[in-house]
Amino acid sequence: MYGNTTEGEPVDKTVDRGPWAGCAVMFLQSLCPSVNLLSLYKDQQEGKFIVFKVIKLTLTDSAGGLGGYEILKVHDADPLLGVEVKFVDVAACQQFLKSYSSGALHQSLSQHACRLFALPQELTVETQLKASTHILDRCLNDLDLCLQQIHQSQPERLRDEEIDFLEQLLQSKALCPAPQLTTSMQEESAVPNNCFRFQNRVFEDRMLSTADVQSFSNGVGRQWKNVGRALGKSCRALKGPAIDNLAYEYEREGLYEQAYQLLNRFTQAEGSAAKLSRLVKALEDCKLTNLAENILDIQPQE
Known part of the structure; x- marks a missing residue:
């Protein structure tokens, strides 16, 4: 059960007796010099949408699904990017706070940013969480108090029209x-x-991410040469003796490193054209559909 408020009224009674709502603002700042989240969000083309997608996927992971919350506004808090979130379900808010305090939210944010921005390594993001004037990072050891302060911070605005547009765009592009x-x-x-x-x-x-390359290298085994030859049909850097040269050069390091260096050679040669679809097609050609499913995170049917 939750602790008491300063007036002595148990918070759980407030939760149980009617609709629950609260508001929090999460401030984000990338510690990677080449990735400025605020500048990217100000980009009216691809940057704004990708940053919003990273935020949306992270909140979905940390709040336990699509329900229970909504993004009201993403705003300029130079040098930070502010994300105002309205919670309408106490369980979703609790799950969000647990994810935030445990570091799971930061890990999810880093992984989604790495994949969607095609970064060579995970992105480190510094965050601050506030409810009204309360800085929740200072009391994360008392999640009940954080929940109470979010509940006391009632949303004062409707969802921004820009967020409506981005939500619709995300739905239209969703898998x-x-x-x-x-x-x-x-x-x-x-x-x-x-x-x-x-x-x-x-x-x-999209471009191949570090996670894609790692999944491929872990799962392809001795078939990496066949996949390389399939990719070589449309990649000059993998034609001729290139595959055998890779096998010889990295023989001592083992199959994982050989497979890893294959995709490394592919991405270096093809640049932005080193797309996920090309790897999936090569895996299909080599009858490695299970590995393709794993990379695409397709869950096996019961």
Whole structure:
């Protein structure tokens, strides 16, 4: 049960007797000199959407799902980026606080940023959490008090129109089952330019991330040469003796390192064209669909 308020009224009674709501602002600042979250969010093109997607995915992870909260505004708190969040479910707020205090939120934020910005290593982000004038980072050892202060900080605004737009854009780009169409030609034309189809599902295409490379290197085993030759059909750097040279050069380091260096050579040569779809296609060609499913995080059907 929750602790008492300063007036002596138990917080749990407030929670149980009616709709619960509260507001918190999370401030973010990247410690990586090449990634300025505030500047990226001010970018009206791709930067704003990617930063918002990182925030949305992180909150979904930390609050235990899509429900129970909504982003009201993302604003300039130079040099910080402020994210104002309204909680409408006490359980979601509790889960968020637990994730924040344990470091799970920071890890999720770093991983999503690394993947979506195609960074060579995880991004370190400094955060501060406030409810009204209360800095919650100072009392994270008392999550009941943090919950109480968030509840006392009632939202004073409706959701910003810009957030409405970004939410709609995110939904339109979200991974979703392919539409039921009558011909394969129609199915292909239904896939957006920035997506690709795998097992009748549409996935967002993107540059290979560190996590993709690690998953591939862990799972491909001795088949890495075959995958390399499949990639070599459209990558000049992997043609001719390149695969055998990699095998010889990294033979002592083992299969993981050979596979890792294969994709490293691919990404260095292809740059922004080293897309996830090309690796998935190469894995399909080599009958390694299980590995492709693992990289795409497709859960096995029961």
